[in-house]
Amino acid sequence: MTVDGLPVVLEKGMTVYDAARQAGVDIPVLCHRDGLHPAGGCGVCTVEDKASARLLPACVTRAEHEMVIETGTDCAVAARKDALELLLSDHLADCEPPCEIACPSGLPIMRMLRDLAEGRVQEAAALARQYPCVCGPEALCEKACRRKALGGAVAIRALHLVLAGDVLAGQPDSVTANRREPPRFRSWMTGLNETMLPLLCHEIGPRQFCDDAPFVEISSPAVSYEARRCMQCGCLKPNDCRLRELCAQVDARQRTFKGASRAVIRRHSRGFRFDSARCVLCGICVRYAQQVGASIAPAFHGRGFNEFIGPPLGRTWDDVPEEILSACAAACPTGAMTFQHRQ
Ligand code: SF4
Ligand code: SF4
Ligand code: FES
DSSP: OOOOTOOOOTTTTTTHHHHHHHHTTOEEEEEEETTTTOOOOOTTEEEEEETTTTTEETTSSSSOOTTTEOOOOHHHHHHHHHHHHHHTTTTOSSOOOOHHHHHHHOHHHHHHHHHHHTTTTHHHHHHHHOOOOSSSSHHHHHHHHHGGGSSSOEEEEEEEHHHHOOOOOOOOHHHHHHOOOOOOOOOOOOOOGGHHHHHOSSSOOOOOOOOOOOOOTSSHHHHHHHHHOOOOSSOOTTTHHHHHHHEEEEEEEESSSOOOOOOEEEETTTEEEEEEOOOOOOOOOHHHHHTTOOOSSSEEEEEEGEEESSSSSOOGGGGGGGGHHHHHHOOOOTEEEEEOOOO
């Protein structure tokens, strides 16, 4: 057979993907992972066999002598883009939270609010001081905040100032240094409504912080209440997401296909977070856990459009061993599973 015109000597059991690798040709994959049994399904590895005039998923198709595989034909590239855009139509999640995109100082707002909500006040204060507040009372972050329509924007600016203490304004140089480069591709959370609030944040109540209120103490319950209102909209792996990388390569659009959206589930267990909106149902976590013989491990549930990943029936994520959660999070190609080791 040939791959992109390069001859390949076939070995027993080789897939088209293996043959391409042997020829030094890189085929993009999402649900496939070296060392795991191939499952197929995402369509991202589609190539064209000129001999049979068929589009084939390279990771699960057995290589055959007469094949003439082309990886970069218009049909193959279009099929790969369609596969990614189908996944995106149901990926109702922000790569970066809108508050951070709007923030001129580059403050990692989500992390600051998470630290504050979880009682790591010193860490939150260190961030607030590292990225001084420069936007003035207009608070661009709050204008962009997704909670604006759900009880009022999180009082980000007030919390930033409370935490930063005496460092109230930055120098222009530090602002330029802190500003991030715009990324190549971003997906967005859409369809947010009040029923999703309890699933996304610990505090569903309205904003209670007044901008003209006297300076409050960091330890005040009002501060942690406000931080807990943050829905943590953004991804915890924004720079380590295979889906994002592949979408950028083919200039994929989130709105090409429109469909009903799946239910949102977000669960925390120890340092582990599962965020169903980011899951592409690739099954890598399930196959990995099976391969290492984990007895309590992530599993598929439901069917068709209601399919989702979760702990095994009758169990919770707390029952899954920490090392399995950590390894599954490392293998997960998106931000659906993340794990942050506790200090
Ligand atoms: S809810 Fe939190 S993460 Fe989302 S935009 Fe508002 S402050 Fe940012
Ligand atoms: S949680 Fe991650 S690894 Fe598991 S199926 Fe979803 S995207 Fe794939
Ligand atoms: S990578 Fe081959 S079907 Fe998903």
